[in-house]
Amino acid sequence: MPGLIWLCVLLIVSFHDDGVAVAGVGEFIYNGFTGSNLRLDGAASIAQDGVLTLTTSSHDIQGHGFHHEALPFVPLPFVRSHGVAMYFSSTFVFTITPNNSGHSGEGMAFVISLAPPLAALPGRYLGLSDPYYDDTNRFFAIELDTVTDPEFKDIDDNHVGIDLNNLTSTFFSTAGYYSGDVEDYEDSEVQTFDPLRLSSGNPMQVWVDYDGASMQLDIRLALVPMYKPYSPLLSYTVDLATLLRDDSKSKAGVPTMAYVGFSAATGDKRCGTHQILGWSFNMLGPAKPLNYSALPLKQLRVNATQEASYYKGKVVKWLPAAASSLAVLAGLTACLLLRWWCKIRNSRWDEDWEAELGPRRFAYKDLCRATNGFRDMQLLGKGGFGRVYGGVLACSSVRVAVKRISSESRQGLTQFTAEIMILGRLRHRNLVRLIGYCRHKDELLLVYEYMPNGSLxxxxxxxxxxxxxxxxxxxxxxxxxxxxxxxxxxxxxxxxxxxxxxxxxxxxxxxxxxxxxxxxxxxxxxxxxxxxxxxxxxxxxxxxxxxxxxxxxxxxxxxxxxxxxxxxxxxxxxxxxxxxxxxxxxxxxxxxxxxxxxxxxxxxxxxxxxxxxxxxxxxxxxxxxxxxxxxxxxxxxxxxxxxxxxxxxxxxxxxxxxxxxxxxxxxxxxxxxxxxxxxxxxxxxxxxx
CATH class of the missing domain: 1.10.510.10 (Transferase(Phosphotransferase) domain 1)
Incomplete structure (x- = not known):
């Protein structure tokens, strides 16, 4: 019954979001991102022509672009003995462009995550994780990787991989697509694999389809403007409902709230531009085809018949709801949805600038515990803006330095925000790394990596x-x-x-x-x-x-x-x-x-x-x-x-x-x-x- 309730919510509730054609909860399409309300951080930005740029050709940066609100990954009304099934479909057009030296960045990824990966590293970690911290954030990602990293057992420097909670791909393939006549696809011997170079700078399209009933995940890749390949590049069985379940909030029939978007990164020696040109997503059926003529593509000739032949896959069959009970269910689910919406809105950060931050946000009690209550014996130094205390984080046993901004300083908040907004996004071996921050009442605190030999x-x-x-x-x-x-x-x-x-x-x-x-x-x-x-x-x-x-x-x-x-x-x-x-x-x-x-x-x-x-x-x-x-x-x-x-x-x-x-x-x-x-x-x- 809870699954039927959520199904009804999605069928009857609609909303509008600037810059996005929205048909209902969990469905949107961006034919270019001009006027969109994406959640951006790091190096990510949206240009005037509507291109979402995740990283520029700079070293050691990362960028994220996520749908602005968490989405309910709704359990469909076919319940398995060990859980519920879910469904989603997405397609997007991307480019990875090398810099003037011919080097590309580290790669990018399509991500579904319980929380935006703000506390993550650039380089080989693709802005998705930080191995130095005990990060319990769960995520599913499809990586478009352009670097061979032995630590993650990469097969080459040009592959597509399926990542489940870590960057060691569970399943992967060299980038490309299978071509041939449609009627011949059942015969694997006549299929031809055509490789693609992810970092060629050419616009490419990815299709992601997940059927929770069979737990089947299919990934396809092709150049733009090509037809969607009939045979998937990767086909893998995975229980995403269990993988993405929020154990702290899980309840039978209640959807997992997760963020959907993209992440990309460059390294200290490898840098390139990662961009998204268009994106379509749907949780209740096939994602709508992108309008190539509206995308910010250069010298693109659209095949007039492409959109008509876009999708030839399975369509989810919905269970009919009794007309007499629909009104009752709608009222009940509307109350639940309103309650959930208020909770999400009240949990947003207070300041607009906080949505741009890259470092991790710490709880005040954790920093207080790490520094033994900010005792004088932990004092490392003091200056015009406040005092710096040494400490050890209980969750990871990592030594840190905590700067406690003076509440009497009129420039305290300005200095606090400047340091987070700038230093929090930088990664260089000769710059002190900002690990995180905390705002607690009138307290402003910055958390740095500990420097054992002090100041020069x-x-x-x-x-x-x-x-x-x-x-x-x-x-x-x-x-x-x-x-x-x-x-x-x-x-x-x-x-x-x-x-x-x-x-x-x-x-x-x-x-x-x-x-x-x-x-x-x-x-x-x-x-x-x-x-x-x-x-x-x-x-x-x-x-x-x-x-x-x-x-x-x-x-x-x-x-x-x-x-x-x-x-x-x-x-x-x-x-x-x-x-x-x-x-x-x-x-x-x-x-x-x-x-x-x-x-x-x-x-x-x-x-x-x-x-x-x-x-x-x-x-x-x-x-x-x-x-x-x-x-x-x-x-x-x-x-x-x-x-x-x-x-x-x-x-x-x-x-x-x-x-x-x-x-x-x-x-x-x-x-x-x-x-x-x-x-x-x-x-x-x-x-x-």
């Missing part, structure tokens, strides 16, 4: 022989922070201005790798566009002259701060402080004066930290001069971070210049006071900005 400034400015960093360690840290800053400026999907690069914001992991953190002041903007920051933010000693004058942050102002940071690491001195006579000392000017006062260029190394007993002279000279060049008073004379990395890696020699060059404040003097070969290098320093 403790090693630079504490006069303890046990904490003195060697020259190789300092150079390694400088290169690491430069790599992280390059990722923020050039290699992510948008430009991120950190605006507070300094030693106290660089944390050291167990292997003494430098990790740039604290993104509370960070701002982002599109590549090729200007930032909209109009007020001064940062720390004295690291602020570029033009930032003090105009208040506008740019990549060049981040580079200036990085230059001051380099000198701080090499010299072991604060960027701004008092000397032994109580006079103000600006580190950039002091290093410049040390160099200018000597008769030879090599004397610049006299400004190195006197605690350094052993160092490589040419490396030290390079670092000190590069620090001065990055802190040049003229923004156009500072190198971009890609060029900085080439200098540090030895791929390009640092241009020769004199101490006097660092005093130039007129851009024309850059060309007038150096040789032509050096001028070409200097004027190219701002490349990429």
């Amino acid at each position: 400034d403790r090693y630079l400015h504490t006069h303890n022989r046990h904490t003195v960093l060697s020259w190789p360690q300092r150079l390694h840290i400088i290169k690491g922070v430069a790599s992280g800053l390059l990722y923020l400026h050039e290699d992510w999907e948008q430009v991120i201005l950190h605006r507070d690069v300094k030693a106290s914001n660089v944390l050291l992991d167990g292997e003494m790798n430098g990790r740039l953190g604290d993104f509370g002041l960070a701002r982002l903007h599109d590549h090729g566009a200007d930032a909209h920051t109009t007020h001064v933010a940062g720390t004295r000693g690291y602020l570029a002259p033009e930032l003090m004058r105009f208040g506008k942050a740019t990549k060049a102002t981040d580079v200036f701060a990085f230059g001051a940071f380099i000198l701080e690491v090499a010299c072991g001195r604060w960027p701004m402080g008092l000397n032994a006579r109580g006079e103000l000392l600006v580190l950039v000017q002091w290093v410049h004066d040390v160099w200018a006062s000597g008769s030879g260029a090599g004397l610049i190394v006299d400004s190195l930290d006197p605690r350094l007993v052993d160092y490589v002279a040419n490396e030290a000279e390079l670092v000190l001069k590069l620090g001065l060049l990055c802190s040049h008073p003229l923004p156009a004379a500072r190198p971009g971070m890609r060029l900085v990395m080439r200098y540090l890696d030895g791929d390009l020699p640092l241009p020769e210049f004199s101490p006097g060059y660092l005093s130039i404040i007129d851009v024309d003097q850059v060309l007038d006071e150096v040789t032509p070969s050096v001028a070409n290098s200097i004027t190219g320093l701002s490349g990429g900005r």
